[in-house]
Amino acid sequence: MLRIRTAVILVFLLTTGLFMVMAIYSVTAGQDSIQQSVGQSSQLLAQDMAKFIEFVVSIKIDDLFDYSKTDIVQNAVLKSNQEFSELEDMQDYITQQEDDWKSVSEETITPFMQSLISNELSEDIRNNFVEKINPKTGHSGFSELFLTNEYGVIISQSGKTTDYRQDDEDWWQKAKVDGISIGKTEYDESAKADVIPIGIKITDENGDFVGVLKAALSVRSIIREAEIFTQYDVTTQVNIVTEEGRLIYSTTPFRFNENISDQPFFDKLQSGQQGGFFVDEGEFKKELVTYSRPSNLQVIGEQDWIFVIKHQIGDVGIMSEMLTLRDNLILVSTVIIGIAVVLGILFSRSFSNQFKKITYLAKEIGKEHFDVKINLEDKGELGHLAKNMHDMGTSLKNAKKSKDEFVAMISHELKTPLTPIKIYTSALKNPKVYGELNQKQTEAVQGINFNAQRLEKLIEDLLDAQRLEMGRMMFKKDKFSVNEILDESVKSYQIICEEKNIEITSKMNEEIFIYSDKKRIQQVLDNLCRNSIDFVPKNTGIITIFAERKNDDVIFSVKDNGRGILKQAQEKLFTRFYQADTSLTRRHGGTGLGLAICKGIVEGLGGKIWLESTVGKGTNVYFTIPVGKSQ
């Protein structure tokens, strides 16, 4: 069983601990749901942004279509188609030109190439697209643009292209067949930028295929344009990452085209899901990272871009409030636990103090100290218990008083018939009263006399014990010589000792006078001597009565070489009716009152009694008596 104090403190701790866990759990759950909603709104933001990008791209495509219808384009394309159709061996010409194109180094621009870069249409392309700066973004939106005739060869270009003939390219064929081809984001070495390649079918006024317009849309600039429409918090960081992990856009300064596929969260981004979010426990900051692949995009659906939106957790107002709330909760809970422990200790201390008092009361009642009272602060159950114990003490006290009075009365009544018995037996012994008795009659009378004396002693003891118990023993003090009572004791037991062949002597160094109750001291010595006589062995027993003065006391002792008394029995010998060894009781006789009476008398006379005893060696009982006023 736990001690009350430990149990109380544990209960306090458990309750507050549970409270703390619950509070922190609810805050964490709240935080999770906030993250959930921030994550979802971030995904919507990504979706919105993608739509705007798509919108911007669509406008650019429309611009391209519009441009393909202009006279300058139409005339140039139709003119080229006409010239090519008139060539005798068109394919040879194209192959020849293609070979020449490829035979030079990347940087070299041949006169033929230059003619395609600097013709009238090329000028127009640059002016309208590549070099036409959007004042809002600082970019043109196009990094490259060129046109082919219906046979797939370049007729005008904004800058040098890698090939002369383009009809072997998929995008060219797709544009020719479908009217448009939008390619995946690719890195354009010459423009040093990510671009979306777009091919547009050029048709004449009858809608017939006449050529292809190819434009490279700069990803960065179109996103910049889209950004103008997008509303997001300054603390929100928007990144766009290609499927391979190239960072192509960020709202914060970034290294263009940086490969971020080695960043730990990229695995999560690639998990194939449409979107999600997670908390990135960075070295310096904690971020809520939302990733999303916008769906339902027709124009830029090909791109497979991943939108990565990051919020520093501390920046999102309510999220940081939750964090502060959690920290505060931990702090408050710790304080509460501290207070609970202190309260628990105080509470349990008062609780166990009250129990201690009740235990003390119970012990005192056990010792028959019925008048002991305790004062409990508690007016509840413990207070009730204490009150009931007080009442019980009073009842026990009354019961004991009644019993004592009853025993005293009975003992007294028992003594009354003894007096005539003793008178009759002594009369019987006197031949002058009832005549001469024969041998047998004399023995019978002696038997009656002996037992009457034993009975008288027993009743006397009972009465004495009772008197002492009730505090009614009277002492009659006088001046007398201690040497005398010692001699008298030895003398009175001489005959019995001779019968048992044991030795009894008294020892004193000086004559001592004392002012006390001689009869009662003799009674004490009497009791001690009778005990010793009973417990020393026949023939070898030695009993010594000794007295000496020490300061204001006389120390008496009765020493024997008897069987001794076990340690555990020694303390109890001075209580009434206690006998150390009940198996010997019958041989030794007695009632167990002797030592209790001795203690009552000695203490009543102002002294102390104790004993020293070793089993097998003997017993030495000491008592002191103050020498008294006559000294």
Ligand SMILES: Nc1ncnc2c1ncn2[C@@H]1O[C@H](COP(=O)(O)OP(=O)(O)OP(=O)(O)O)[C@@H](O)[C@H]1O
């Ligand atoms: N000198 C002793 N040696 C060994 N045991 C002793 C001695 N004195 C007392 N005792 C033990 O102590 C017990 C109590 O002694 P006490 O004198 O109080 O009662 P009692 O002798 O049994 O009976 P009573 O004295 O009332 O006739 C004895 O029964 C005995 O067991």
Ligand SMILES: [Mg+2]
């Ligand atoms: Mg005795």
